[in-house]
Amino acid sequence: xxxxxxxxxxxxxxxxSLFLAxxxxxxxxxxxxxxxxxQSGSGExxxxxxxxxxxxxxxxxGIAAHVRDGKVYKIxxxxxxxxxxxxxxxxxxxxxxLLYDPDRxxxxxxxxxxxxxxxxxxxxxDEATGVVAEKLYGIHEKYGPGAIAMLHHGFGVxxxxxxxxxxxxxxxxxxxxxxxCGPARQASVLTYGYPSGTPEGFDMKNSKYMIFFGTHxxxxxxxxxxxxxxxxxxxxxxxxVFDPRFSTIAGKAEHWLPIKPGTDIAMMQGLMHVLISxxxxxxxxxxxxxxGFGELWDSVRKMTPEKVAEITEIPAEAIRTVAREFAFNAPxxxxxxxRRTNWYGDALQRIRAIHILNALVGNFKMPGGVIxxxxxxxxxxxAGHAHPPYERDVYSRYPFFAQxxxxxxxxxHEVIQQAISGEIKALMVYGVNLPETMTLGRKTAxxxxxxxxxxxxxxxxxxxxxxxADVVLPECTYLERYDALDAGRKYRTPFVALRQPAVEPMYDxxxxxxxxxxxxxxxxxxxxxxxxxxxxxxxxxxxxxxxxEEIKKTxxxxxxxxxxxxxxxxxxxxxxxxxxxxxxxxxxxKAGFDAVPHYTPQPEAPEGYYRMLTGRKPMLTFGRTANNRxxxxxxxxxxxxxxxxxxxxxxxxLKNEEYVHxxxxxxxxxxxxxxxxxxxxIRPDAVFMVHGFGHTAAKMTWAYKRGASxxxxxxxxxxxxxxxxxxxxxxxxxxxxxx
Amino acid sequence: MVIDTRVCVGxxxxxxxxxxxxxxxxxxxxxxxxxxxxxxxxxxSMENRSERCQHCENAPCVTxxxxxxxxxxxxxxxxxxxxxxxxxxxxLAACPYDARxxxxxxxxxxxxxxxxxxxxxxxxxxxxxxPTGSLNLVDFNxxxxxxxxxxxxxxxxxxxxxxxxxxxxxxxSASNKPGA
Numbered sequence: 008x009x010x011x012x013x014x015x016x017x018x019x020x021x022x023x024s025l026f027l028a029x030x031x032x033x034x035x036x037x038x039x040x041x042x043x044x045x046q047s048g049s050g051e052x053x054x055x056x057x058x059x060x061x062x063x064x065x066x067x068x069g070i071a072a073h074v075r076d077g078k079v080y081k082i083x084x085x086x087x088x089x090x091x092x093x094x095x096x097x098x099x100x101x102x103x104x105l106l107y108d109p110d111r112x113x114x115x116x117x118x119x120x121x122x123x124x125x126x127x128x129x130x131x132x133d134e135a136t137g138v139v140a141e142k143l144y145g146i147h148e149k150y151g152p153g154a155i156a157m158l159h160h161g162f163g164v165x166x167x168x169x170x171x172x173x174x175x176x177x178x179x180x181x182x183x184x185x186x187x188c189g190p191a192r193q194a195s196v197l198t199y200g201y202p203s204g205t206p207e208g209f210d211m212k213n214s215k216y217m218i219f220f221g222t223h224x225x226x227x228x229x230x231x232x233x234x235x236x237x238x239x240x241x242x243x244x245x246x247x248v249f250d251p252r253f254s255t256i257a258g259k260a261e262h263w264l265p266i267k268p269g270t271d272i273a274m275m276q277g278l279m280h281v282l283i284s285x286x287x288x289x290x291x292x293x294x295x296x297x298x299g300f301g302e303l304w305d306s307v308r309k310m311t312p313e314k315v316a317e318i319t320e321i322p323a324e325a326i327r328t329v330a331r332e333f334a335f336n337a338p339x340x341x342x343x344x345x346r347r348t349n350w351y352g353d354a355l356q357r358i359r360a361i362h363i364l365n366a367l368v369g370n371f372k373m374p375g376g377v378i379x380x381x382x383x384x385x386x387x388x389x390a391g392h393a394h395p396p397y398e399r400d401v402y403s404r405y406p407f408f409a410q411x412x413x414x415x416x417x418x419x420h421e422v423i424q425q426a427i428s429g430e431i432k433a434l435m436v437y438g439v440n441l442p443e444t445m446t447l448g449r450k451t452a453x454x455x456x457x458x459x460x461x462x463x464x465x466x467x468x469x470x471x472x473x474x475x476a477d478v479v480l481p482e483c484t485y486l487e488r489y490d491a492l493d494a495g496r497k498y499r500t501p502f503v504a505l506r507q508p509a510v511e512p513m514y515d516x517x518x519x520x521x522x523x524x525x526x527x528x529x530x531x532x533x534x535x536x537x538x539x540x541x542x543x544x545x546x547x548x549x550x551x552x553x554x555x556e557e558i559k560k561t562x563x564x565x566x567x568x569x570x571x572x573x574x575x576x577x578x579x580x581x582x583x584x585x586x587x588x589x590x591x592x593x594x595x596x597k598a599g600f601d602a603v604p605h606y607t608p609q610p611e612a613p614e615g616y617y618r619m620l621t622g623r624k625p626m627l628t629f630g631r632t633a634n635n636r637x638x639x640x641x642x643x644x645x646x647x648x649x650x651x652x653x654x655x656x657x658x659x660x661l662k663n664e665e666y667v668h669x670x671x672x673x674x675x676x677x678x679x680x681x682x683x684x685x686x687x688x689i690r691p692d693a694v695f696m697v698h699g700f701g702h703t704a705a706k707m708t709w710a711y712k713r714g715a716s717x718x719x720x721x722x723x724x725x726x727x728x729x730x731x732x733x734x735x736x737x738x739x740x741x742x743x744x745x746x
Numbered sequence: 747m748v749i750d751t752r753v754c755v756g757x758x759x760x761x762x763x764x765x766x767x768x769x770x771x772x773x774x775x776x777x778x779x780x781x782x783x784x785x786x787x788x789x790x791s792m793e794n795r796s797e798r799c800q801h802c803e804n805a806p807c808v809t810x811x812x813x814x815x816x817x818x819x820x821x822x823x824x825x826x827x828x829x830x831x832x833x834x835x836x837x838l839a840a841c842p843y844d845a846r847x848x849x850x851x852x853x854x855x856x857x858x859x860x861x862x863x864x865x866x867x868x869x870x871x872x873x874x875x876x877p878t879g880s881l882n883l884v885d886f887n888x889x890x891x892x893x894x895x896x897x898x899x900x901x902x903x904x905x906x907x908x909x910x911x912x913x914x915x916x917x918x919s920a921s922n923k924p925g926a
Contacts, residue, residue: 233757
């Protein structure tokens, strides 16, 4: 990586000569000027109530932790936080199950070899962070900063980014981009000129007609989105769901259309065809505010409802009906882009097609349509050091990978491949349970973890990934620590939220902000972090007319709702090359890709095999809740099932609630058996199983051997050539009955 | 309570909120979620329900309790006096809604409609947490306009009304058409 040339090597050696000299200066006592624990007055029974935000999923709702006798005994939704509005999903309430998980990592661990056998021994923080500092330093010296990478998932990572920026390491990967929301983010950039965020910019509260393609609202409990959809239903909004499975949201739909999996782009083209050929689209909007209409029409001209019906197995008349109703209700009508948008290798184009549908009916910045929320413009104190240009380097070789996200400069599968090829020698893994994360499947992930010279895991639980680490650093949970302010997100009412500790860290765990500071201190680099995390937060908040003491009371600062809707006659001035909504993307064309989306068929299942689809249970977020006994203590949460259509079940003589092993097209057999759910709620050519079960780490005593691992059965991935996202729905399974 | 099944997604937030609010022991719950699907592929319908004690006007559990542990409180809810309960399970057998269980400490237990919260002017834990607003607390002793509006013009039913229990949970059916 040539950016390294710009970094002064001499300076660095000077710094490094101080290596380890920092140990004595480290561990300054935290926050004397501030009360260490969160406080915001007393609650119902004289409890202490601490307003903070959740970490069980990326929605990061506001919570109120109720503390009695030094223990968090319940968590409720914060009434002050705009994303929770007093409400919570099960996982929010379930924070106590993580905090008091008996399997939590309790001490720093260091890998040792004795008599040819490897084991972990307990270590002090001083020793463990010393080893991490030394190993990272050594690899940095020998191979340069490009040989170190960090995979991360979770809000607490900011301190480790700051730590790495001190030594010029910025190869950071956020697997959630590749596996979840990347296509939605980048399709929005290409079409509207800005990335989509969390919550996604859809005015569901005011919509009359909402179309979902395989988006499982209700099973994925995105709190505010579910609240808005419910408001919509109460107001009489109609819902349309295209999904091979009768999901919970399909159960609320006026039209559930069990589309053949993998044919969604064809359906979207069919809808475009009807909108255009029947002259239902918003002609003046399209003329004024979009480019590429002619090219779009050429691409969908032949996608008649009859042709699309053959591909998607949805009747032509239903396609016409949906297109007509969509146009009739526009602009208060929308097609939602969904959240986990990586299905196949053409994910970016699929989400582009969704945005094109929205643009055709002119719902952009209209009540009930597509909207762009506003960010809280948080003033920040000047950075500790000037940000050299290389900090914005992107290492991904995919042309439309995020270019403007410093925390995400390379795809997770590229990190894995570079680890296997030897380019990456050291990995820090923050909150990513790599062997159970869909990136190229379990086998490849383990190969990468075993190949690198040094791996350090920062985690709360002894997840599979921690077993491959040389050093394990136990972070305390989000209920025991401060983190950075949550201020980077757009919403109706722009906000800043505080994470503050409800209780002291348990065992010998530490907050990320202290861990990162300890390692940086051991490099001999001082002043990278404020003396205490509280001091840093207070400084920033004071720049914004508040203070730490002030924000602690409610956990948020909220600005009034901004005007989200466009005014007639005003140009959109978007940050696309044309300044308009790009129906045909000039950037895609320039890079040699299709400028408008085209349907391409996906491979069919081998005889006797079924396409493996996945999703969630509402009380579980994959790995983060897998070992949560509190959340597991409801019958429907205890294990995952494989959903099999009754006809398919009969073909394989499967009985309801029978346990089977699954075998995929590459011959991989599930480690553990899984319960069969015989149902009418899925197409006969597909099966469904929730991700995040079938854990093999015996130290996660609750999660161990519960259900089967969806991840283990991924042998094929389809990487989107434009953005590098990972599709994995071209995996097929069959059943092996118990002997 | 008026429960709007049109919006309920069966997420079980109510179940977990109740468990932590009322320190319900592991392995038990005072409310639970039923997801009922009818029909055959692809003609299906679904109703999600958050179920609990129906706080009946004519409650069999009260009638059959030999020790008067199960009783009507002043506000009309059905409550259990733990110190009088012998754990004989007569109420468990009598309840047509299967709303009760024997607490590991030996007494019958069930939804109290969070009477300790209602006394403080708060809503029940399940109503407070519900992200969809499916659960609505209504004082049937003094139903306000809003409660009437909730049910007006919609298909509303009560469960096992024929058993003469006079259940005080009203269900807005998921079969209501959009805009009902």
